[in-house]
Amino acid sequence: MLRRHWQALILSVLLLLPAMPVFAQTRILGAPVLAALAPSHGMQWRFVWVHMLEAVGMLWVLAQRGAITGGAFATFLDSLPSSHARRRAVDIAVVLVASTPLFLPVLAAAVALAFLPQKATNYLFVLDLLLITLGWQLTALSRSARNAIPLVAANVVLVGALQTGDTIRPALLLIPLLLAAFAIAHKPVASTSWSGWPGARSRRVMGCMRANVVQNLSPVTRLQIGIVWDRAAGVFARYLVMGSVTASTCFLLGLWNFDTRAVPLTLISQAVIALIAATTYRDLRAAHLHAGQFMRSLPIAEAAQPRADMLTVAALALPFASVAPLLLAAHGVLPLWLAVALLCSGAPLLALLYFPQRYTPRQSVLLGTMLAAIWVAAVWPLFT
Template identity: 35%
Template sequence: MRILKVGETAGRGRPVAALLLAARLRWYGVETGRRIFRYWKAIFLAVALLSPLAMPIVEQSRLIGTPVGVLFDPEHSFFWRFAWMAWLEVCAVAWVHVQHDAISGGAFAKYMHALPLAPSLMRRVDLAVLLIADTPLFAPIFATAITLGAESQPFIHGGVLCGLVLAVCAVQVAVLDRDARWLAAVGASDALLAIGAVGHGVGAVGAIGVSLIILGVALASLMPTQRSGAWIWPHQVTTAHVLRRLLPSVPPLVKISAHVMTDTCRTANMTRALLLLGLVAGSVALMSLWGFDQRSVPLALIADAFMAMIVASAYRDLYREHARAAQYSAALPIGRYAQARADVLVVIALCLPFAFVLSSAIAMHRSWDEGARCLSSVIGLIALIAAMRVPSVKAPEHALVLNTLLAGVWVASVWRVAI
């Protein structure tokens, strides 16, 4: 059987690469469109609240490019810039992991494995899909390029931005392929880029040039020779195995819900975990900016309400997965509300660690009395998360609005106790 390579045609004279890319992009568009349509209310609310429509175009570009533009601030040290670049790459890996089902090709990828296609062709298609999926990540880089276009060092700034794009792609490919051989090279290139970002003259240009060469070699080495292509995220150790070893006394229904949360719906729950982590980090940063004054406790309550709304969306995933197995579970001696109670326990367990972090931060920086009041509000948070299951399951189309009303009533009720 002849192996089709890059540039060859198949069917109606169209190149094989174009056919594969069109099929992969169609799958990516369908999967992404389903997720956007599912959470369109939350996306619309976030865009309406955060979009700076009243700003001029230049100010919007500067605001969008802030995460990348801070690399060129000479006030920051080398270690700060290096750590910030590593954090940007971690965010890029999380972005790919959240949507790896759409990027990998799904059911079409299984069909591609049976075709006589060259590995290099498969990898080029993979990279093309990855670059398109990374378009939102590259928006801050393009905005920074527009903002710094009139600066006096275009070669240095342009080289650092190109190096950042290559580093993001290299670390994503390395993580998706579970090939960590070149992660150290990416770290070395990050160090050189951090040196050249605020440097001057030939030294800065040389450091950036060496980093670009390292990243180019790393990407070239990641091109497969005898591999089949499309990315499938591997999970060698399942959650059920971990729960059997570490938590033998956990009820079986709770293990089922935990397995659904971490294995079956791992992409959605990775997104929720990242949102919770970002919410806690932003709240603690704002508290530290305020000096942990009297505004910290109300902010913690509002953050708790937002965390409850985030984790409450997991009820729909759990209910859908239980409905798929309803014919089998109906034959088991399970109570009517037993699985619902297990779902509530698992969702609460997802939210409580983040809520305790906020309360502990207040207790350490203010007083133990206020920290104890915030910890007591966590009991009310448990009741709020449990109450949010009803609209999430019974009225999923209006769950966002109803849960927002519940969160507002909860904040107003707990405000008098905690403050």
């Protein structure tokens, strides 16, 4: 997992500029964490913002749940006579390793706080936020809601402590620290699957509905739908990230009143959405390799599977990629046919992003970013 994340860390470090002061750069990189400490924000805003930061951490580990929990090796691990405390320690260590790219804003915020007053209080807040996020990640992986109660209470006290005076604030910030530590150390005995949940009748109804909907589809289409459905957590996490990119783009377009920056921003947004959606290629590839013997027994041409993967990724990205171009057409920035052409111009990029994910998965982040930058530079003169 560390080898998988080094590219993202290097790309983030490349954002550092030698000519910019260290304090300014750390404030930029640590902005997500430092925003909650800004005195201009109210309690409601901080409450929502803290939960959004923690939700990012939860979605980050849910997208890697198979790798973090051990996959098929977890069955063998359950048969070993190891204590709950030792397993919990292993879970914490693996989740921390898996979350290494998320530590960059936290480390940058810690450096930036060294230049600000009230260091003890601010560092307590950052430590509380880090431990609460870790608690939520472990709760999401164990699929048990028993530890959610102390974590919710910790969030309420954490946000409420920021509204109090400087004298009582450090003492209040110690309470979320203790609650988060309890949630992290305590491992509830719960099943790691959804089979124990009530609602067998509703599952049968949903199964009948899915069978009736997909019975007229081709076998390849049903196969792709089944793979996406089996990895619903990762797909949902990508949907949330693509939705955030789309919402941010629409917000900036409205803020800039659809001026000359609208089309370049839309192109960059299209490239980012393509990069996020292209990570689905890895899930599809892993599913095909896992069922390799079965796949080779099907009467499917060798070139049909990559084409089906590209169409699947394009279908997942289309709802988000089409928002900004259609918004430009609705406000008269581009004619409708040109907005459709801008949307369709992203298809070659999605097809090209298949090859780094297929042949060089360890370098896919770096190569994909380079391909996206080249695509933006190539289509920029055509629409601006």
